[in-house]
Amino acid sequence: MAISIGRYTRRGALTIMGVATAALLAAPAAQAKVEGDTIILGSAISLTGKYSTNGIHAQNGYELAVKRINDMGGVKVGGKSYKLKVVYYDDESTPARGAQLAERLIKQDGVQYMLGPYSSGMTKAIAPVTEKYQIPMVEAEGASRSLFTQGYRYLFAVLSTSEQYLASSIALAAEIAEKNGKKPSDVKIAMAFENDPFSQDVRAGVMDDAKKYNMQIIIDDKLPRDLSDMSTTLTKVRAVKPDLLVVSGHSKGAATAARQLAEMKINVPMVAVTHCEAAKIVAKFGATTNDILCPTQWAETLSYSDEYFGTAAEYDALFKATFDGYKNVPYQAAQASAAVIVWKDAFERANSFDRDKVRDALAATDMMTFYGGIRFAPEGNNIAKPMVLRQIQNGTYNVVAPSKYASHPVNWPRKAPGS
Amino acid sequence: MLNNIQLLIDFPVFNLQLLLDGLMIGAIFALAAYGLALVWGVMNVKNLAQGEFVIMGGYIAYYLSIDAVVRIGIPGTDITFFEVMKPGVNPLWALPVVIPIMFGFGWLMYFLIIRYVIDRDLFTSLLATFGAAIVIQQVLNLIFGPDVQTAESGLGTRILFGSVTIQEIRVLSLIIAGILAALVVLFMKNSRMGQAIRATAQDPRAARVMGIDTDRVYAFTFSLNAAICGAAGVLISMIWVIQPFYGIAHSIRSFVIVVAAGLGNLPGVIVTAFGLGALEQYGGFALGAEFQQAVVVGLLIVVLVVRQIMQARHRQVVR
Structure with a gap:
């Protein structure tokens, strides 16, 4: 299915490019930002290639919100109701292709409002x-921090x-x-971070x-790219007893940490590890992973809610009912x-389709x-939403922090497994 | 760094932890290094796919340890001739499976690749085995994906002196590695094939004159190496983590051990492997986990420099 979309797009691209060139010669590019009663958003997204799994998740997310907003009466600008529509191109998970397609969306299709692609790398290429x-x-x-240090004015x-x-x-x-x-x-605090751009951002x-908070950092180890043993770091942890x-x-860090924490029976009251879900540590190491804290962007058990989807749990239910196989x-x-909700809100507050008014x-x-x-x-990153921490409690991930949104109390102190 | 060393002086018990961890992992390094010494010494082939053999063994152990659906059919289609649910077993049982599989793989690789490069220059054999290493990595990546995997032995941990932990699987690995090494040594000393291998190593031409089929000896040596590495991989998958591209670290360790010990010096290989295991642990403790493997390469440079100086001195005497 995904492959056929890719082929269609590539072949279609040539045809569209030909037609568009002809149109450009005949008349200046149409301002396609709003066609009749429809606002057109554009996105180059990975529907094929290595990011396609997550690219399709993102596309489904866009589509669900577009449908929901349209069903609820659309976007009201200047006393009139407009529908939303997204034009997609498949960037084939390659940054160069993504940049080309963004250019095409803007110059040929006249798109004035964009939705992002999937992954930091693709966003870096398109921004x-x-x-x-x-x-x-x-x-x-x-999510990369480096996206927000370039002084971009139009990236959110x-x-x-x-x-x-x-x-x-x-x-x-x-x-x-x-x-x-x-x-x-x-x-x-004891820290062990891989020496790669992402983990160093986290650090x-x-x-x-x-x-x-003026806390003391007593261990600051860097982990190698081909990490398979962090027992020396953990021996140090045992010696200096951090809180x-x-x-x-990434997932190798999570797997190695989860395994060796259990094997070496390391007693630290609080342990936080990224990529727990990707490394499937609960399935691999079972009960020994209990009480490890794992950060996530969002969880369906959070108590956030809005007028479009209701609570996070209601979004979760609607999504599962709309798309098969989740x-x-x-x-x-x-x-x-x-x-998509952010776009809707911005159009209505700007009460205009003027690009700069909408941007402001x-x-x-x-x-x-x-x-x-x-x-x-001012740099464009969201500062109102914290990362939430989930704790592995009896094999399930429960939100424990920030306490405002926690569904379960945090288990503290963490006991070394089997001790 | 100084803080960390101070820590070892203040709490001597942690020295014991590092030493034990190092010695037990060193036993596994010794296996792969011994295989390399064998191939290098007998065939004069420097096998850069050594680490990939280790990782292959690890992946077979991992695969046996998980529940999986075994499907025999035409790839890329829904046509299936035969499908069965394979329950996971304890990865320790993988040892008797991995050794013959890897032996067969070594035999195949000998007749497909190594046979053609064995009497070419050093560079050709390095390139050929390096190419084979890349192919093995990518095939493992295609089959198992790039995520790290582990195999679970289900064994526990003992505590000594209140703060030294010993994983039972590491002790068991030490014992298994010891038994395997002893078996190989006995085989080399007493069996006809072992004698043939030693004869070929001393002088292939003379061995051929004596009626030894050196081609077969080479094939056997290379396969034996692959089997030993595979066994090391099974143990590694239960102690550390495996990933399709982790072979290189094991290749480098084997090289450092063999170069440091000197070719044909079996007790030297074992002592060096133990020493390297312990050195890695101390390096990781004092400098941070990032430098754990850098210590290995650092040791290689030191060994090469020392050897160079010793050789230069030797030549002066001769002159």
Whole structure:
């Protein structure tokens, strides 16, 4: 199915390009931003190639939100109701193709409002194009911090950036310290981060927050790319007894940490690890993974809600009823839906289709959605939604922090498995 | 770094932890290194796919340990001749399965590739085995995907002196590695094939004159190496994690051990492997896990420099 879409698009691309060239010669490009009573959004997204699984999740998220908003009466601008529609092109999971397609959406199809692609890498490829043409883009799938240090004016992201992944564990450690009559500055942190851009972003976030609380960092190990043993780091952990251990090294880091924490019976009251779900640590290591904290962008058990989808749980149910074959709703889909809601809200507040007015309305976004709060920093990243921490409790992931949205109390202190 | 060393002085018990961890993992390094020494010494082939053999063994153990549907049919279609649910077994049972499979694989690889490069220059055999390593990595990646995997032995952990942990699987691995090494040594000493291998290593031409089928000896040596590496891989998959592209680290370790110990020095290979295991642990502790493997390469440079100096001195004496 996915392959046939790809073929169609590629073949179709040539035809459309031919027609478009002819049209360009005949007349200036039509301003296709609003056709009749329909607002056209554009997105180059990975429907084939290595990102296609998540690309399709994101597309489903976009489509669900578009359908929902249209069913609820559409977008009201200037006293008139408009429907939303998204034009997609398949970027084949290649950045160069993504940039080309963004250019085509803007220059030939006349799209004035963009939705993001899937992954930080693709967003990095497309953002310079949208920026050049001053086309606002709301993206939902690029978390890299480096996207928001370029001074982009037209890029807005609804998801939490990578440096926030484990920062909430610092806040939680501070909270627990205070509850136990200790000072947050007494908290000792052990860190083990892979030496790659993503994990170092995560580390930077932890460092910032630790500094804020004046916590002491007593271990700061870098993990290698081909990590298969972190027993030396854990031996150090046993020697210096930190209050919090944070680990980030993609799924290999999660698997190695989960296995060796159990084997070496390491007693740390709080352990937070990224990529628990991707590494399937619960299935692999069973009960020994209990009480490990894992960050996530969104979970269906959160108490967020909005007027479009209701609560996170209602979104979850609607999504499963709309699309076949989903046992769990991936957060990639939820954040894509949130991006569409942000567009709707911005159009209505701008009460205009003027690109710059809409851009300013986007910049002033301050709203609550089923996916979490959305308010953009001047750099374009969302600062209203925290990463949530889930704790593995008897084999299931339960939200435990931030406490405002927690569905279960946090188990603290974590006991070494079997001790 | 100084803090970490101070820690070892203040709490000597952690030295014991690092030493034990290092020695037990070193036993597994010794297996792969011994296989390399064999192939290098007998055939003068420097096998760069050594680590990939280890990882292959690990993946077979992993596959046996999971519940999986075995389907025999035409790939890419729904046509199935035969389908059965394979329950997962304890990966320790993979040892008797992996050894013959990897032996067969080694035999196949010898007749497909190694046979043609064995009497070419060093560079050709390096290139050929490096190419084979890449192919093995990619095939493993296609079959099992790029995620890290582990096999679970289900064994527990013992605690010594209140704060030293010993995983039973590591102790068992040490014993298994010891038994396998002893078997190989006995085989080389006493069997006809072992004698033939040693004769070929000393002088292939003379061995041929004596009626030894050296082609068969080479094939057997290479297959034996693959089987030993596969066994090491089974143990690795139960102690560390495996991933299609992790072979290179094991290849480098084998090279460092063989180069440091010197060719044809079996006790040297074993002692060096134990030493390297412990050195890695100390390096990881003092400098951070990132430098655990850098210590290995650092040792290689030191060994090469020392050898160079010793050789230069030797030549002066001769002059």
